[in-house]
Amino acid sequence: DxxxxxxIEETVEQIRSRIGSERVLCALSGGVDSAVxxxxxxxxxxxxxxxxxxxxxxxxxxxxxxxxxxxSGHLHIPLVVxxxxxxxxxxxxxxxxxxxxxxxxxxxxxxxxxxxxERLAEQKxxxxxxxxxxxxxxxxxxxxxxxxxxxxxxxxxxxxxGLPEDIKFKLVEPLRTLFKDEVREIGQALxxxxxxxxxxxxxxxxxxxxxxGPVDEGRLDVLRAADKVVIEEIRKAGIYRELxxxxxxxxxxQSVGVMGDGRTYANVVxxxxxxxxDFMTADWARLSPDLLARISHRLVNEVPGVNRVVYDxxxxxxxxxxxx
Ligand code: XMP
Numbered sequence: 001d002x003x004x005x006x007x008i009e010e011t012v013e014q015i016r017s018r019i020g021s022e023r024v025l026c027a028l029s030g031g032v033d034s035a036v037x038x039x040x041x042x043x044x045x046x047x048x049x050x051x052x053x054x055x056x057x058x059x060x061x062x063x064x065x066x067x068x069x070x071x072s073g074h075l076h077i078p079l080v081v082x083x084x085x086x087x088x089x090x091x092x093x094x095x096x097x098x099x100x101x102x103x104x105x106x107x108x109x110x111x112x113x114x115x116x117x118e119r120l121a122e123q124k125x126x127x128x129x130x131x132x133x134x135x136x137x138x139x140x141x142x143x144x145x146x147x148x149x150x151x152x153x154x155x156x157x158x159x160x161x162g163l164p165e166d167i168k169f170k171l172v173e174p175l176r177t178l179f180k181d182e183v184r185e186i187g188q189a190l191x192x193x194x195x196x197x198x199x200x201x202x203x204x205x206x207x208x209x210x211x212x213g214p215v216d217e218g219r220l221d222v223l224r225a226a227d228k229v230v231i232e233e234i235r236k237a238g239i240y241r242e243l244x245x246x247x248x249x250x251x252x253x254q255s256v257g258v259m260g261d262g263r264t265y266a267n268v269v270x271x272x273x274x275x276x277x278d279f280m281t282a283d284w285a286r287l288s289p290d291l292l293a294r295i296s297h298r299l300v301n302e303v304p305g306v307n308r309v310v311y312d313x314x315x316x317x318x319x320x321x322x323x324x
Pocket of ligand 1: 279323324
């Protein structure tokens, strides 16, 4: 039977014998999978591991700070944060097509990561391994041709850390035999904060595919503030874990409003919350009217540039979870 303790021991032993005395890099995405992969590897080979976190400028409020606090502060795992905001935003300027956004972010991520790997190799010696948080369902998916995997390919999913095949590293994938719930359990056992263990998935391209239309720093700031409100209220209502995902989307639609004595002309924010098992299908969450009212009230009052809020009541299919 499955116990996290024995799985951890076994996995750590396997990692140790594979890596030996070589160095390993692990790209952290902020999600649970890459975090648990890093924790297992750190337990196996200690500071032969360096984690890399790329700030794409498309992260949620507080995300970068949380990564630093948890990995450097709390877990004492060597971490390099690369501030690549400017590069990403420059390449995203005026790009509207969602697939184009994904492609640009995926490419730029690989470039930044490779440059950082080279820098680290020059500094502290060669790096032989790259860690990936590939789960068992991902392994199955990439070898099967069923309708589910076809459906998933409707969007090219660039996972942060999803690197090209001609990469010069050997791969170490400690989660290859595990399911998500097992990964969460291991994360908990290894001291990953509760909040991380249960974090909703967040797409690799980040907020760039939740700003509908062109992406720039101003729009990202508006969305980041809106997203923070949505998540805060959902947590306060005690339903975060019941939901598969919940977030805000910044639409390019402007609508007329009235505030105080004045007329406003500002953006419409959409709120999306879904329940789902496997993210292949999803239902819109029946959030309570009171919760929706609190979210709407706060968004309009606290987030400059937003004067109207709509709630997305479409299931997947026919819609997808994300808007882009
Ligand atoms: P959709 O919108 O296709 O999303 O219903 C299903 C799940 O995948 C996530 N998603 C992505 N994840 N890179 C990722 O790493 C992407 O480009 C991407 N697009 C969507 C989405 O957040 C949901 O969890």
